[in-house]
Amino acid sequence: MLNFSKLEIRTNEKYSFVGIEQKNNQLIFHLPKGFTEKGINTFDEKRDLFFLFYRMLNVFKQSCLEKGYLNKTSDRDGLVKDDGGGEISTNDDAQIVFYSKLDVLTSILDAYDELKILTFVRRVGKSEKLDYSKLHRCLHKGIFLENGAVYLDSMDMMRREIHLESSDIVSMYCYILTEIKEQLKEEVRSEVQALGEQFRQHYLGTESSLFSEKSYQSVLSSLKDALEVIDNYTPFKDPDYWHFYDAIYSFLFGSLQHSGDGEIWGINNFHMVWEAMCLTYLVKTTPPARLLYVDEALLSRQSIQKFKSAEKVLDIARIFRINGTEVVPDAVIMSSGINSIPSAGNFKLVQNGWDDYAYLTTFNLPKFKNRLIKIAYQQQVKKFHTFNELQEVFPTQNQALIINSPLPDKFYAYWDVPDALNPEELSLMRCLNHVFFRAVQDQIFSHEAFSNWIKYIMLSSPVFRDSLFRKYENEMLHLESKIADIFISFLKKLKFFQIIDIKYYDLDYLLKPENAETIKQRSIRKQFVYEYLLQKHLHRSNSPLKDWDIKSEFWLPFYSQELPILSPGPQYMGGYVGLTQVNIKLMIDSYLEPDGN
Known part of the structure; x- marks a missing residue:
């Protein structure tokens, strides 16, 4: 058992190992770059951190297993069980070494055998319940009455019943398993919970917890005593008994004292886990049609399936080759920034x-210099102002609507978008459902697609042609094409292509002048190549997107209790490469969340 209070916490800034190392009989928990050891002092804080990383590495391991990267027998600890470590080899010859001399959870989790447990809680016995489908099997035990009916007072049926000889060893195992599963945030069967609670009540007391700082030592001591008592007073020890006994013994008495210095538990190349987490986040949060490219090497099958679930707005799957060599950017996104724009609120x-x-x-917009805008909705009737429909949704004050949230989907707005786009203008467009913003949200990015899209909307009600777009009434024969021209001009003002490179660097390292040349050689030149290949493809294919900007961006790990999962970093390389700081704690949480899609 680990005594979490004795773990020394360090942030590993020099190399990529993350996990627990033994050095001079001291256990050191190395955290990833970007993390901080400040505020991680108590037993509970270290315990929570350990189980968080345990779950994270296990998810990563499962992804590697399904892709066939593991080349040694693995254990349930999320690691490869071998004193010298085990390796994962990926297609690009990168290697990840897992270390697993730490056996605190493996013995218990590996011993879980539902069938063996249930044989102790489900035994055949007398039951007052009757199974009428098996009634014919019990007629010989019945009492036949004068009217020809048969009376049965009980049947032999499967029922829950504690076995008297070996049940304590099973309930002890169930208690430890339930405690571990609680920390791993995993479900356990009700039968397992019931047996574990039975053991707690009999041997420990109601307030006892194996992973609580207050009761850890006393519970551990009580468990060792209980195991000795159970072993001494169990008259018959069958193979099932030894199955659970060995698991519990390894858990309680396993020791690292003779393992020597070195890595005990963890992973050597955490940068690959970091990349897998960030790319999984992109797949989860970016519409698949706009996630044009992603490095699939470290993604799970489920993430790859979602990435490929929609036709791409632009097919760039085979363009990243130069001089016969394939180059692989981490991710290329189209117009990712527009979804992160907040909706303007609380204006009149x-x-x-x-x-x-x-x-x-x-309408007039007082907040925007009394700008005139038009808002209409499908099936709107004449001489009925949109105001009347909106006041059913929004509060009013002094004959003005208070807009405190985005308009419902049935409303569409239009006004001339200014040449200088800024976040405030885009927020307003999002809040009021400007037709251009709605088109982008619907994955409309070409002249033809927008023409068809706006034509469909205008056919739904004459209010759009006669009011929303009345200023173009002299061009009614080509109205869809006219509005599409303006839409394409609007698109060109947005930053549509982002080439993202996931970096496992500290921000300080990136900003130090003495590291500038190394970073240019290793990273900046690659971004130039990616941008060149993308721009070349756009022009060769005469894509309508060929004039759009291409921006490169580095994602860096950092930790904050206040900031969101993504936040802008300082200016870098004169603004050529954007820096995004990624909150590593929130990124791990996102990685552990199941994908609901």
């Missing part, structure tokens, strides 16, 4: 009485 919309062929859709 003032009704304007302007009449468009009896349609009333015009």
Whole structure:
């Protein structure tokens, strides 16, 4: 058993090992770059951190197993069981070494055998319940009455019943398993919980917990005493008994004293886990049509399936080759920034009485220099202002609507978008459902696609043609094409392509002048190549997106209790490469969340 209070916490800034190392009889828990040991002092804090990393490495290990990267027999500890470590080899010849001399959880988790446990809690016995489908098997035990009926007072059926000889060893195992599963945030069967609780009540007391700082030592001592008592007073020890006894003994008495200095538990190349987590996050949070490219080497099959679940807006799967050599960016995203734009809220919309062929859709925006905008909805009738429909959704004050959330989907807005786009303008477009913003959200990125999309909307109600786009009434024969031209101009103002490189660097390392040349050689030149190949493909294919900007971005690990999972970093390389700081704790949490899609 690990005594978490004695673990020394360090942030590993020099190399990529993350896990527990033994050095001079001291156990050191090395954290990833970006983490901080500050505020991680207590037993409970170290315990939570250990189990968080245990779960994370186990998820990564399962992904490697399903892809066939593990080349040695693995254990349930999320690691390869071998004194010298075990290796994972990927297609690019990178190697990950797992270390697993630490056996605190493996023995218990490996010993879980549902069938063996249930044989101790389900035994055949008398039952007052009757199974009418088996009634014919019990007629010989019944009492036949004068009217021809048969009376049965009981049947032999499977029921829950504690076996008297070996049940304590099983309930002890179930108690330890339940405690571990609770820390791993995993479910256990009700029968296992019941047996574990029975053991707790009999041997430990209701408030005892194996992984609590207050009761850890006393519970561990009580468990050792209980194992001795159970072993001494169990008259018959069958193979099932020894199955559970050996697991419990290894858990309680396993020792690292003779293992020598070196890595005990963890992974040598954490940068690959870091890359897997960040790319999995991108797959989870980016619409698959706009996630144009991602390095699949470390992704799970489920993530790869989601990545490929939609046709890409732009097919760039085979463009990253130069001089016959394939180069692999981590990820290429189209227009990822637009979804992160917050919706403007808490501003006023003032009704304007302007009449468009009896349609009333015009508003003033006092916050934006009294700008005129138009908002309409499908099946809107004449002489009924949009204001009246919106006041069913939003509060009013002094004859003005208070917009405190995005408009419902049935509403569409239009106004001339200024040449200088800024976050405030984009937030307003999102909040009021500007038709251009709605088109981007619907994955519309070409002139033809937008023309068809806006035509479909206008056919749904004459209010769009007669009011929302009335300013173009002199071009009604080519209205869809005219609005599509303006839409394409709007798109060109947005940063649409992001080439993301996942970096396992400290921000300080990246910003030190003495490291600039090394970073240029190892990283910046690669970004130049990726951008060149993408731009070359866009021009050769005469893509409508060929004039859009291409931006490179580095993702770096850091830790904060206040900031969100992604936050902008300082300016770097004169703004050529953007820096995004990735909150490593929140990224691990995201990695452990099941994908609901």
